[in-house]
Amino acid sequence: MTRKELFKNTLRKSVHAWKLINELPLSDDESLMLRHFMDQPGFLDLHWRMFVPAIKGQGTEEQKQKWLPLANKMQIIGCYAQTELGHGSNVQGLETTATFDPQTDQFILHSPTQTSSKWWPGGLGKVSTHAVIYARLITDGKDHGVHGFIVQLRNMDDHSPLPGITIGDIGVKFGNGAYNSMDNGFLMFDKFCIPRDQMLMRLSKVTREGKYVPSDVPRQLMYGTMVSVRQTIVSNASIAMARAVCIATRYSAVRRQFGSQNGGIETQVIDYKTQQNRLFPLLASAYAFRFVGEWLKWLYTDVTQRLEASDFATLPEAHACTAGLKSMTTSATSDGIEECRKLCGGHGYLWCSGLPELFAVYVPACTYEGDNVVLQLQVARFLMKTVSQLGSGKAPAGTTAYMGRAKHLLQCRSSIRKAEDWLNPAMVLETFEARALRMAVSCANNLSKFENQEQGFSELLADLVEAAIAHCQLIVVSKFIVKLEGEIKGKGVKNQLKNLCYIYALHLIHKHLGDFLSTNSITSEQASLANHQLRSLYTQVRPNAVALVDAFDYTDHYLGSVLGRYDGNVYPKLFEEALKDPLNDTVVPDGYHEYIRPLIKQHLRSARL
Numbered sequence: 001m002t003r004k005e006l007f008k009n010t011l012r013k014s015v016h017a018w019k020l021i022n023e024l025p026l027s028d029d030e031s032l033m034l035r036h037f038m039d040q041p042g043f044l045d046l047h048w049r050m051f052v053p054a055i056k057g058q059g060t061e062e063q064k065q066k067w068l069p070l071a072n073k074m075q076i077i078g079c080y081a082q083t084e085l086g087h088g089s090n091v092q093g094l095e096t097t098a099t100f101d102p103q104t105d106q107f108i109l110h111s112p113t114q115t116s117s118k119w120w121p122g123g124l125g126k127v128s129t130h131a132v133i134y135a136r137l138i139t140d141g142k143d144h145g146v147h148g149f150i151v152q153l154r155n156m157d158d159h160s161p162l163p164g165i166t167i168g169d170i171g172v173k174f175g176n177g178a179y180n181s182m183d184n185g186f187l188m189f190d191k192f193c194i195p196r197d198q199m200l201m202r203l204s205k206v207t208r209e210g211k212y213v214p215s216d217v218p219r220q221l222m223y224g225t226m227v228s229v230r231q232t233i234v235s236n237a238s239i240a241m242a243r244a245v246c247i248a249t250r251y252s253a254v255r256r257q258f259g260s261q262n263g264g265i266e267t268q269v270i271d272y273k274t275q276q277n278r279l280f281p282l283l284a285s286a287y288a289f290r291f292v293g294e295w296l297k298w299l300y301t302d303v304t305q306r307l308e309a310s311d312f313a314t315l316p317e318a319h320a321c322t323a324g325l326k327s328m329t330t331s332a333t334s335d336g337i338e339e340c341r342k343l344c345g346g347h348g349y350l351w352c353s354g355l356p357e358l359f360a361v362y363v364p365a366c367t368y369e370g371d372n373v374v375l376q377l378q379v380a381r382f383l384m385k386t387v388s389q390l391g392s393g394k395a396p397a398g399t400t401a402y403m404g405r406a407k408h409l410l411q412c413r414s415s416i417r418k419a420e421d422w423l424n425p426a427m428v429l430e431t432f433e434a435r436a437l438r439m440a441v442s443c444a445n446n447l448s449k450f451e452n453q454e455q456g457f458s459e460l461l462a463d464l465v466e467a468a469i470a471h472c473q474l475i476v477v478s479k480f481i482v483k484l485e486g487e488i489k490g491k492g493v494k495n496q497l498k499n500l501c502y503i504y505a506l507h508l509i510h511k512h513l514g515d516f517l518s519t520n521s522i523t524s525e526q527a528s529l530a531n532h533q534l535r536s537l538y539t540q541v542r543p544n545a546v547a548l549v550d551a552f553d554y555t556d557h558y559l560g561s562v563l564g565r566y567d568g569n570v571y572p573k574l575f576e577e578a579l580k581d582p583l584n585d586t587v588v589p590d591g592y593h594e595y596i597r598p599l600i601k602q603h604l605r606s607a608r609l
């Protein structure tokens with residue numbers, strides 16, 4: 001499809017999905033499933049996951065009563081317009097202004113510079129009638145920082161932009177189809193007025209007289225919509241990783257290369273230890289991210305209930321967990337999808353493998369909802385704060401509870417003696433805790449050598465990111481172990497999950513061996529025992545690998561991959577797919593007479609000379 005056709009077709013699908021949701025009707029969870037099967041980014045994502053939650057989280061009761069019924073029936077369509085041409089990560093650096101005019105009781109929205117243009121919001125370019133806009137609030141000449149506003153963008157009769165608003169699509173993005181179904185947009189305001197009651201005022205307010213009443217709760221609650229989406233992105237990482245792994249595993253069982261003895265059948269590539277060493281950790285990650293996603297959903301629900309009761313104690317941890325896990329799981333999944341493409345050899349590069357499009361549509365997850373490095377630095381700040389409070393009497397809780405055992409974890413030596421010891425959950429956990437704590441404490445020690453803490457933080461950014469990643473990996477490993485301790489129906493299932501859990505943990509040790517050795521969390525002998533155990537786990541997973549991806553229950557239609565077909569009938573279908581290509585409509589291609597023939601004739605002429 002051309003971009004226009006793709007965009008229009010996504011509108012068609014979205015509206016059809018919305019019709020089904022109402023007619024059947026579908027529950028919220030079922031609607032999310034429908035979104036997955038629709039399988040294309042579109043305006044519904046931003047409307048439901050960001051616009052509506054932003055009003056719910058930041059609007060007053062009156063604002064919710066006014067706007068939510070309209071949004072819930074989709075009589076208005078909204079998006080989330082925060083990022084600008086000049087600033088995305090640095091939310092405090094946004095430049096759009098919302099100046100209160102006491103004379104008219106309105107805010108004047110204005111884009112003072114080119115870099116202040118909104119740039120990127122999905123659904124903004126062509127579809128949305130409304131947006132939650134983030135702008136600097138100015139009253140009486142004073143800048144109160146960034147706040148949210150509900151703004152109508154387009155005329156409800158003919159969809160034209162309202163006077164004072166310039167709006168459009170930012171252009172083609174990475175990949176052929178992929179994210180191009182979405183109208184990520186730009187927007188400029190030229191002294192555009194909105195009534196005062198369209199500032200989202202649950203947190204801070206502006207009175208009729210123009211007095212600014214700051215929030216008596218943490219201002220970071222304004223970032224709540226991002227926290228909520230980051231949480232959903234983690235479960236989503238599992239879904240995308242599982243999809244790529246399903247394709248690569250099934251195909252690795254079909255594909256044969258080398259190893260024929262006396263003219264017999266060749267080896268299935270899944271039997272090569274190198275293939276297993278690349279593939280099975282990704283299979284394990286798909287399961288691991290699913291479990292940590294379930295746990296994160298629980299954490300998010302818990303913090304939401306606490307916030308409603310004005311308990312803000314766990315907000316920093318919820319922010320650190322959602323930011324860190326969003327970052328870690330999306331980076332691993334993007335890399336994992338690309339690895340799966342390579343695991344499928346040359347055919348993985350074909351569009352019909354399903355992997356190129358999956359990669360193209362998935363990879364912006366490393367950037368949207370917070371650049372992955374910027375988010376890990378938030379985790380690092382949280383860790384540095386926690387380390388600095390050790391010994392102050394305030395015991396670290398939740399995911400940093402292990403830091404409360406700092407004395408032990410800083411000096412303990414791993415008691416792994418034989419390869420099977422690596423199947424002991426307590427030993428594995430302690431290894432990850434020791435590594436994470438020692439990396440965090442080492443950063444904190446290095447930071448303390450700087451007179452200026454912020455300067456020290458800047459200098460140590462790279463180490464801080466590594467320490468944050470170590471902490472996040474510990475969370476994933478520990479939640480997998482907790483999952484295994486709970487009820488899992490079927491002994492066989494539990495055993496398989498145990499294997500995957502240890503593959504997940506041991507492959508991380510292998511991958512980040514430098515961290516584990518340099519922090520003395522393990523010795524080189526223990527590292528080689530871990531490798532030994534890993535190989536043995538691969539052998540145990542091998543006979544069940546296909547069943548473990550079948551368990552994701554993805555239909556062929558959803559996978560969209562010739563290589564990942566359930567029936568394994570890859571080669572005939574690759575031919576069928578190739579023959580569908582428009583280039584194969586004719587035997588002699590268009591352009592032959594114009595370019596190829598004259599070239600060949602010229603060659604023949606010169607040959608004769």
Ligand SMILES: CCCCCCCC/C=C\CCCCCCCC(=O)SCCNC(=O)CCNC(=O)[C@H](O)C(C)(C)COP(=O)(O)OP(=O)(O)OC[C@H]1O[C@@H](n2cnc3c(N)ncnc32)[C@H](O)[C@@H]1OP(=O)(O)O
Binds near residue numbers: 220229369378
């Ligand atoms: C094929 C289909 C596949 C299917 C898929 C279907 C489902 C798909 C899933 C989902 C669909 C959604 C589609 C995507 C849509 C994308 C949308 C967007 O991208 S919207 C824009 C996002 N923009 C960012 O994320 C900016 C990142 N920047 C920031 O968040 C902040 O600027 C940050 C955190 C980097 C800095 O925050 P500061 O500017 O306030 O500065 P500081 O001084 O660092 O923070 C002050 C204090 O506030 C805390 N803090 C910061 N953020 C917090 C938060 N969110 N919650 C709680 N505390 C927070 C900090 O920890 C710090 O705490 P202390 O003072 O140290 O104790």
Ligand SMILES: Cc1cc2nc3c(=O)[nH]c(=O)nc-3n(C[C@H](O)[C@H](O)[C@H](O)COP(=O)(O)OP(=O)(O)OC[C@H]3O[C@@H](n4cnc5c(N)ncnc54)[C@H](O)[C@@H]3O)c2cc1C
Binds near residue numbers: 119364372
């Ligand atoms: C597909 C897609 C959809 C999007 N949808 C929306 C939407 O609906 N609404 C919306 O408002 N926005 C949206 N965005 C914007 C998105 O949220 C931002 O692009 C994102 O937050 C990253 O910000 P940035 O582009 O400013 O990156 P930058 O911050 O400019 O990042 C560039 C580089 O600088 C590095 N960097 C930046 N700051 C630091 C630092 N402090 N320390 C170390 N390194 C740093 C980063 O790691 C990165 O390598 C979307 C983006 C994409 C790609």
